[in-house]
Amino acid sequence: MTELTKTLELKLVEPNANKRRKLCETREVYQQALHHAFDAGCTTQTEANDIVVNYDLSGYAKNALKKYVPQLTTTYNAGDLHDDHPVRFTNEGLRFDHKPENAIEWYVKIPHHEDYHLWLPAQPNPDQRDWLEALNAGDATMGEGRLFERDGTWYLHVTATRDVEDGSEVSAEERTPIGVDIGEASLVTVCHRDGHGSPTDPELWADEGKTVRRLRKTYFTATRRLQTRGSERISESFGDDLWKRIDEVFHRVTREVVEYAESVEDPVLVLEDLTYIRESMDYGEYMNRRLHGWGFAKLHAQIRYKAVEKGIPVETVNPRNTSKECHACGEVGYRPKQATFTCTNDACWMGEYQADVNGAVNIADRYLSGESCSREHENDDDSAEDGACLAAPQDSQADATTQETLGPYAS
Known part of the structure; x- marks a missing residue:
């Protein structure tokens, strides 16, 4: 058996004005907490926790920060930080929902702050559908998630790991x-x-x-x-x-x-x-x-x-x-x-x-x-369509204060 890890790429589909504002709020607060903990020279998770605990972020983002900041200061020897670090979430902070009856099949839960999260439609990389399906079915292990914006479009990258059998050498x-x-x-x-x-x-x-x-x-x-x-x-x-x-x-x-x-x-x-x-x-x-x-x-x-x-x-x-x-x-x-x-x-x-x-x-x-x-998908649209009305998961309150990370982090 061979253990494979892949970063799954998803594009968030046209968040409305309210959700886009909340995504921007999450990114802004995350950047403030990251820079504060980094400037304080935190070298342990305990030191980082004493700082990030005071910010209005979900527990999933705080737990990711507590691990990431000491890596920056002790492992990567980073001298300074740029302003557009992706927002990191521990593996329990994200959740997928598959609605094959809808025009847009996939939805992802994005933590906003301690007791609130957002459900957003997402378009996966067509070449990674099998990995996303395995992750959704529990046949792959989810790692860390990273949320970021490029040219006005929001993206989510999630690491996934699974065991595969070694293939034969037959041509x-x-x-x-x-x-x-x-x-x-x-x-x-x-x-x-x-x-x-x-x-x-x-x-x-x-x-x-x-x-x-x-x-x-x-x-x-x-x-x-x-x-x-x-x-x-x-x-x-x-x-x-x-x-x-x-x-x-x-x-x-x-x-x-x-x-x-x-x-x-x-x-x-x-x-x-x-x-x-x-x-x-x-x-x-x-x-x-x-x-x-x-x-x-x-x-x-x-x-x-x-x-x-x-x-x-x-x-x-x-x-x-x-x-x-x-x-x-x-x-x-x-x-x-x-x-x-x-x-x-x-x-x-x-x-x-x-x-x-x-x-x-x-x-x-x-x-x-x-x-x-192995045809290229030029328009990145590989979702099955359907005549049914759109039934998307709804934004709701969520307790994210004491979640524990179960899977590996991607550095």
Whole structure:
């Protein structure tokens, strides 16, 4: 096992005037406390505590300062301080909330002062979704957080640590690609080719697809009725319960996908590139709501981080026509039913095939053809969209006076 630590980058999304003012207040008071303790030459946490305890900051920021100031004076031998040090928080000061049903999926709790914190929408680095998902699920350990502003935009950096298995030295060409098709009928379908090139051992999570469809339909129908009646609080609580149940299904299925990969020699899991999927989704308002909110990004992230923990590589490919092409001859066919693919090539031996398995094999073949890609996300927007109303966590009072740091600090 190898322990990996990464700094996760999140951009806070357009705080309103009130929240922006509170963020500025937190930064200003933090800078005052930092400079005061530094100018006093504090070399121990006790000395720093005697100073920072008098400032109107959350306990999480004070605890971070008590550790940071002695490092500056004794370890780094800093001669002076600049004026824009990031605001540091201990690991218990921050909390994430995932709302996959919303246009902006992620929210972060930022401590303001002793008994008050702010909930803010946040946009993660698209390449770090798997790490954030692992952190949110408790499969990675949170370290210190740093809040700062650059060119009018607020950012939060959080360190995360997790153990991963050491990967094998097998080259990419020697690996067995396993196509992973995520859909609405079958939640996930996986399949790979055997040594003779024939599709083998497909596995479909169709019942789980039905369960999630039912829960999502219940969510949209019930919350709409509750909101019409003015029962916003009941609506939010009801929705949280349903999405928790959906999340449990997602975690179980993605764990079983990785277990399937472990049963294959030298596997590589092949997923469809989400950026291309989002660009091609335009099936009208109703279907767009269903597909955008279906959970592609969440399933991708969970598969990725769970595969990394097992030392299994993950690649992405362009999904263009993976559900329309015949895996046997490459001819574009059609789907007379949701679960059936029909090849239009009279010379092809296949005729009809299970549609999701056909798609999974095509995804795996894209890797074999060298089409695996790691596309740049130019607009930094990789959040799943949904037609549901925005249900964000609300700012609230919080007791942050006696919190203890559990994880490592990043210097």
